[in-house]
Amino acid sequence: MREATVTVSDDAFDAMGIGELLSLSRDAGIREFEELACRGTGAVVQVTVERRYDEERLSALECVDRWNRVSETADGHVYVIAFTAPELPTTLAERADDLLGTCDPELEGETASISLVGSQETISSTLGEFETAGVSADLRKLGAYEGRTRPLDELTDRQREVLRTAHRLGYYEVPRDATTDDVASELELDPSTVAEHLQRAERNVFDRLL
Numbered sequence: 001m002r003e004a005t006v007t008v009s010d011d012a013f014d015a016m017g018i019g020e021l022l023s024l025s026r027d028a029g030i031r032e033f034e035e036l037a038c039r040g041t042g043a044v045v046q047v048t049v050e051r052r053y054d055e056e057r058l059s060a061l062e063c064v065d066r067w068n069r070v071s072e073t074a075d076g077h078v079y080v081i082a083f084t085a086p087e088l089p090t091t092l093a094e095r096a097d098d099l100l101g102t103c104d105p106e107l108e109g110e111t112a113s114i115s116l117v118g119s120q121e122t123i124s125s126t127l128g129e130f131e132t133a134g135v136s137a138d139l140r141k142l143g144a145y146e147g148r149t150r151p152l153d154e155l156t157d158r159q160r161e162v163l164r165t166a167h168r169l170g171y172y173e174v175p176r177d178a179t180t181d182d183v184a185s186e187l188e189l190d191p192s193t194v195a196e197h198l199q200r201a202e203r204n205v206f207d208r209l210l
Contacts, residue, residue: 003145004116004123006137007108015135016085018063028053031076033107036158036189037196040096042084044193050076062086070188080190092129098122117145155201162187162197163205171198 013019025033029050037044042065058067058081065082072078099118106113114137116123123142130137155163165186170177180198184191 001117001145002120002123003141003143004127004139005113005141006116006127006139007111007113008135008137010110012130012135012137013112015087015133017087018083018085021058021061021063021081021083024053024058024061025049029076030107033105034158035105035156036080036193037200038096039084039196040093041088041090042082044080044082044196046070047079047081048073048076049079052077053079066190068190080193082193088133088135089129092126095122095126095129099126113140155204159197159201159204162189162194163201166194166198 010019010022013022025047030047031050032046032048034046035043036046042063052069053067055067055069058064061083063083063086065084067079067081070078070080099116099122116126118126127137127139162183166172166178166180166183169182169186171179171183180191180194183189183198184194187194
């Protein structure tokens with residue numbers, strides 16, 4: 001298992017077809033950014049911004065599948081946004097299933113760093129798909145993946161939170177005492193986002209155990 005750290009620039013975001021979404025986010029003043037789920041050609045993200053988005057423009061963006069302003073806190077306005085990069089090949093979604101966990105991006109000024117964990121072949125193929133789509137990804141680091149010691153360590157913080165909440169509410173009882181809607185209500189998330197988290201979390205745990 002290998003781990004690659006790559007960076008992508010604003011030009012790359014434009015090539016993916018999500019540059020305007022990033023620009024709108026910056027205009028609103030990004031305070032926090034967290035990926036909730038990664039789908040290869042898109043993602044579900046939670047963004048805390050200083051000011052409300054220009055919501056009319058946000059709704060009009062081709063890349064935005066859905067969005068919801070979920071709360072207002074002392075830090076700002078919290079949005080959950082699901083988007084799909086229209087210029088990326090759909091085959092990237094298949095590659096994403098072969099990667100461990102999510103791409104877990106970190107925004108740094110005008111670039112973002114992304115971690116890819118998987119086999120050497122999967123990482124190379126993923127980077128090749130980006131290059132074919134005209135998206136320049138700068139490989140900063142490639143090395144052995146150290147792995148983690150416990151199955152739940154394979155999950156993102158959000159995946160662990162959703163999985164533990166589902167377990168506490170009785171989602172895994174037979175018969176079930178809770179539904180994805182119940183878990184979503186408890187966490188103040190969209191039910192489809194909870195379903196995605198549970199699916200990815202279960203897959204990663206099973207991969208580790210089996």
